[in-house]
Amino acid sequence: MPIPPAILTPDLSTPNATVYPSPLRQTLGQSVQYIKTSTPPPLNPPDIKVPSPTTIIEASKRLAAWTAVDRHVLPECKVIGIGSGSTVPYVVERIVAQGKEMNKDRVFIPTSFQSKELIVNAQLLLGDVDQYPALDVTVDGADEVDETLNCIKGGGACHLREKVLAEAADTFIVVADYRKNSDVLGKNFTQGVPIEVAQFAYAKVLQNVHLLGSPNAVLRMAKSKAGPVVTDNGNFVIDAPFPEEMMKDPYTLLKRLKMLTGVVEVGLFCHMAKAAYFGNQDGSVTVKWHDGRIESVDSGSSPIPKANENGKNGKHHAHNVQMRNVSIREM
Numbered sequence: 001m002p003i004p005p006a007i008l009t010p011d012l013s014t015p016n017a018t019v020y021p022s023p024l025r026q027t028l029g030q031s032v033q034y035i036k037t038s039t040p041p042p043l044n045p046p047d048i049k050v051p052s053p054t055t056i057i058e059a060s061k062r063l064a065a066w067t068a069v070d071r072h073v074l075p076e077c078k079v080i081g082i083g084s085g086s087t088v089p090y091v092v093e094r095i096v097a098q099g100k101e102m103n104k105d106r107v108f109i110p111t112s113f114q115s116k117e118l119i120v121n122a123q124l125l126l127g128d129v130d131q132y133p134a135l136d137v138t139v140d141g142a143d144e145v146d147e148t149l150n151c152i153k154g155g156g157a158c159h160l161r162e163k164v165l166a167e168a169a170d171t172f173i174v175v176a177d178y179r180k181n182s183d184v185l186g187k188n189f190t191q192g193v194p195i196e197v198a199q200f201a202y203a204k205v206l207q208n209v210h211l212l213g214s215p216n217a218v219l220r221m222a223k224s225k226a227g228p229v230v231t232d233n234g235n236f237v238i239d240a241p242f243p244e245e246m247m248k249d250p251y252t253l254l255k256r257l258k259m260l261t262g263v264v265e266v267g268l269f270c271h272m273a274k275a276a277y278f279g280n281q282d283g284s285v286t287v288k289w290h291d292g293r294i295e296s297v298d299s300g301s302s303p304i305p306k307a308n309e310n311g312k313n314g315k316h317h318a319h320n321v322q323m324r325n326v327s328i329r330e331m
């Protein structure tokens, strides 16, 4: 996919919260509030082909990624964590579009081999978490996100490093397409909770995970290699589907799984994300915030970006996908 020509900094104004206080739904003892925000900066995407189901999903990922980058990868962010998966290339694409000047004194920390490649290929400065243990922001994908921003991660077996960078960042932001937006974890992503385990311990951990309530948990096998998936850290991965009742309390499950000897990291990210951005089929972006607010950003009727014209002097001018004023609606 072509990287769009460099543009200067868009108007990166932060949401102008006009809060509607009526409690519409309870989450974690907090009321869900629907908020109105100022118009986000317009998207200015490159050409893509005629829609098909696949490209609608891809366009939804891009909408989410670009909106999140515009709002959270701000000029003052100098140390930036880059997640893994198929949504993250759009994050890097949008960061590159902020321009060489903006990126020249930034360092980017990868969560995987894949994201290291993305950083290097985009000619961004590569760093490591042992040099930069404190990050300004990390932006990453997710396999599923529940009502209170708990996430399943690790579909790509990168969740150890992803969790380290999520935790190390002042702000952790999730970007995904609409299929990942859920009320209870495990409803959409049914293959189970990814659990990274030391190779030596996998059989014992698997047995314990069965006893813990996931009788169908399995060792993840590679697709184009005989034998199991081996993570970037040289470990194996167990995929453990748990019953809905257990998935309704992912933090308790996380603690129990982490106590098993041989478990390196669990792909349950609890109480970590500040916001999750979901690109929708209708071209809007749903933003779930950590405090229970749900925002709908309307970017127009189609999620398929059309041809664009880059503005002069580095400013956005004609935009075929305009981010209109945010609409308030119940979900």
Ligand SMILES: O=C(CO)[C@H](O)[C@H](O)COP(=O)(O)O
Pocket (backbone or CB within 6 Å): 083, 084, 085, 086, 087, 088, 140, 141, 142, 143, 152, 153, 154, 155, 156, 157, 158, 159, 162
């Ligand atoms: O956790 C991950 C990798 O370990 C990814 O973030 C997750 O699998 C989502 O990927 P995608 O953006 O392709 O849906």
